[in-house]
Amino acid sequence: MQRIIGGKPAAKTKAVPSPGAATVPRATPAVTLVRVDEGSEGQRLDNFLVKLLKGVPKTHVYRVIRSGEVRVNKGRAAADTRLALGDEVRVPPVRVADRSAEAPAPAREFPVVFEDEFLLAVDKPAGVAVHGGSGVSFGVIEQLRQARPGARFLELVHRLDKETSGLLLLAKKRSALTALQDQFRGRETGKTYAALVQGAWPANKKVIDVALHKFLTDEGERRVRTVAVPRQAQDDRSLRQAQAGKRSITLVQVAKKLRGFSLLDVTIKTGRTHQIRVHLAHEGHPIAGDAKYGDFALNKALARGEAVPGHRFDRMFLHARRLRFAHPASGETIELEAPLPRECEALLEVLQS
Structure with a gap:
């Protein structure tokens, strides 16, 4: 067994820039052919497209897969199709977010x-998100990729x-x-x-x-509460929450x-x-x-x-x-x-x- 304690000190970094401007929709070329490399080998088709088409809603990604517009090696494929090294994926024209105006994540180790x-x-460190999203422009993963x-x-x-x-x-x-x-x-x-x-x-x-139930506040913030099945199922709302809770x-x-x-x-x-x-x-x-x-x-x-x-x-x-x-x-x-x-x-x- 290997047991490792501690780590090397973090590298010095530049000041973090302010978040970029809002994205602007733009159209992709008529058809894009993408070759699967080692980084995407074994990935599901839906996850591959979500990562490739940043800014496109997942519902639209699944829609174009179901319609047959997405092809793998010229054949129809399902969302859970596993991609192999060298596969050719046909991506239909979709509208994606133009991120050219956004400030890139600063490189950081x-x-x-x-x-x-x-x-x-x-x-x-505390105070650093692991990835961008939900109002956070970037996190550990984006900064490491830049570095x-x-x-x-x-x-x-x-x-x-x-x-x-x-x-x-x-x-x-x-x-x-x-x-x-x-x-x-x-x-x-x-x-x-x-x-x-x-x-x-x-x-x-x-x-x-104790079971936990995840929910959104009126302001759209993600929160979690404990839930328990009531002894007398008279409170339908409490019962539904308890049933939705995970052990x-x-x-x-x-x-x-x-x-x-x-x-x-x-x-x-x-x-x-x-x-x-x-x-x-x-x-x-x-x-x-x-x-x-x-x-x-x-x-x-x-x-x-x-x-x-x-x-x-x-x-x-x-x-x-x-x-x-x-x-x-x-x-x-x-x-x-x-x-x-x-x-x-x-x-x-x-x-x-």
Whole structure:
């Protein structure tokens, strides 16, 4: 088993430019013929087209596939057709977004924890999205692609919230991507987070098995709530939400008892959106600095240096600190560790003094 701790320091970067201008629709040529290279080998046809035709709604992509306008090696193909190296894909004329006016993502490297010809693991800082979208112009993946123009393939294996720091895994080959994603889906990986929560966590509370339901607020913001089937199914809305919820399991162990807080080691057995944040808040111990599910008064006091006199802390204390998986090529067990960021360590030193 390989066990790697820490990583190389991040490279210096230029200032981030302001987001680009709005995109303008434009038409593609009458027909485009695209040859499948190593970076797209094994990919589904629908995913290949969504990536190729940035700015085209997915509904339209599926429509042109069903209509037969998209051809693979001159024959009709289904959305789930797997592309092979050298396949020729006929892409019909569609309207895509003109991104020529957008400022490109700035090239940026991140601290490397592990890297070989198949995969890359970096230590993502808090406050950086893993990819662009939902009002974010770019993230880790776009910046890394700019920093590595010679990379033929680079894709995210999994996600981390923008506010969460720590280990992020990327694949450098499609075969590695599919193998690693299969491990994540099959719950064959070990993911452990460090979380600082308000109050004294009960030592006997080691498992949280509560279903989660994802929804959108009236403002269109993605949120998650816990759900439970009511004993008497009189509330149809609650029952529908409970039925829509997905079982979610979080394992919790107290790492340190601190003054007014608890440092936890949290391992997730299911990978739901905002799972740790919602589960810990549901138990009455929100994560320090969590702007969505936390104690807002406490967060403000931490940021001002009032909760811990003389020490300001203005981020969410959630860090992906350990990741274990089987190497996609050799099958060897790889265990990676990323140390706590300096600002988190500094807060702990004050709380335990």
